[in-house]
Amino acid sequence: MEKIGFIGGGNMARAIIGGLVQVMPASSVHVTDHHAEKREGLSRDFGVVAHDSTGSWVTGMDLVVLAVKPQTMKAACAELVPWLNRKGAALSIAAGIESDTICDWLWGYPVMRAMPNTPAKVRAGVTGYWIPPRYPEELASLVVRMFSACGDVIEVQEERQLDLVGAIPGSGPAYVFRFMEAFVRAAMRRGIPEEAAVRMVVGTFFGAAELARLSGEPLAQLRESVTSRGGTTAKALEVLESRGIDAAADEALEAALKRTEELKTLFL
Numbered sequence: 001m002e003k004i005g006f007i008g009g010g011n012m013a014r015a016i017i018g019g020l021v022q023v024m025p026a027s028s029v030h031v032t033d034h035h036a037e038k039r040e041g042l043s044r045d046f047g048v049v050a051h052d053s054t055g056s057w058v059t060g061m062d063l064v065v066l067a068v069k070p071q072t073m074k075a076a077c078a079e080l081v082p083w084l085n086r087k088g089a090a091l092s093i094a095a096g097i098e099s100d101t102i103c104d105w106l107w108g109y110p111v112m113r114a115m116p117n118t119p120a121k122v123r124a125g126v127t128g129y130w131i132p133p134r135y136p137e138e139l140a141s142l143v144v145r146m147f148s149a150c151g152d153v154i155e156v157q158e159e160r161q162l163d164l165v166g167a168i169p170g171s172g173p174a175y176v177f178r179f180m181e182a183f184v185r186a187a188m189r190r191g192i193p194e195e196a197a198v199r200m201v202v203g204t205f206f207g208a209a210e211l212a213r214l215s216g217e218p219l220a221q222l223r224e225s226v227t228s229r230g231g232t233t234a235k236a237l238e239v240l241e242s243r244g245i246d247a248a249a250d251e252a253l254e255a256a257l258k259r260t261e262e263l264k265t266l267f268l
């Protein structure tokens with residue numbers, strides 16, 4: 001059985017580990033984090049093996065997941081180098097640091113990348129991953145198995161497409177939450193208590209997303225099926241269109257991608 005080790009046991013590692021232990025024995029999953037409460041929490045909640053620091057345990061890992069913030073990645077790599085074995089690879093989930101950079105920091109160790117998102121916590125994530133050409137099949141299937149336990153998994157053919165994965169599924173839950181907040185406030189301004197407004201709005205987003213996912217119908221067709229000519233939905237949509245919903249989405253995405261480019265140079 002393969003072994004997977006996590007460097008960093010924060011939010012994203014916790015989300016991934018929660019899925020991972022559904023598809024592999026917890027004893028094959030190792031983790032280290034600077035903070036005792038985080039690593040001990042993971043060990044207590046999921047039964048994984050926690051370590052005080054990076055060390056000889058890393059040598060037994062087939063895959064080392066780099067789950068630290070971009071600003072601490074270089075230091076984490078420096079600690080790892082003495083312990084890396086010859087058979088495995090590293091997988092970075094950090095936004096905006098290219099594989100070549102991490103590979104240099106790991107003195108030439110093979111590096112793959114993936115971009116998960118926080119709904120992985122409830123097994124409803126979307127993860128994009130990129131594996132350099134000619135990597136062993138077993139490594140690719142291990143990565144797919146790990147993220148499939150957290151939701152949907154999409155392979156991208158070029159590393160730079162991960163920036164888009166970061167800007168849509170990665171950041172996207174925040175866009176959706178913001179949109180939901182706007183409708184909650186609009187309902188509350190009209191006298192609906194907050195708890196009921198939140199249930200109404202969250203249920204609407206959930207239901208629409210499930211319908212889109214399960215029916216397989218085009219989104220435009222699903223929208224049209226709710227929108228009778230001259231009806232209430234049509235009137236509301238006219239307002240959203242007049243406020244430039246497509247342009248807003250496009251500009252938001254562009255801003256996220258521009259920031260990704262800036263961040264790429266920040267942590268070198």
Ligand SMILES: NC(=O)c1ccc[n+]([C@@H]2O[C@H](COP(=O)([O-])OP(=O)(O)OC[C@H]3O[C@@H](n4cnc5c(N)ncnc54)[C@H](OP(=O)(O)O)[C@@H]3O)[C@@H](O)[C@H]2O)c1
Nearest residue numbers: 008009010011012033034067068069070076093094095116
């Ligand atoms: N959150 C998202 O939606 C999302 C989506 C996709 C990708 N990501 C990526 O996921 C990565 C992790 O994000 P996160 O939100 O999980 O961060 P986080 O909650 O801060 O977790 C990272 C943890 O790793 C620890 N750490 C750092 N260097 C270490 C080392 N050398 N050895 C042991 N522990 C170490 C940190 O401790 P200290 O605090 O002491 O440094 C921290 O507890 C980031 O690179 C982020 O870009 C996040």
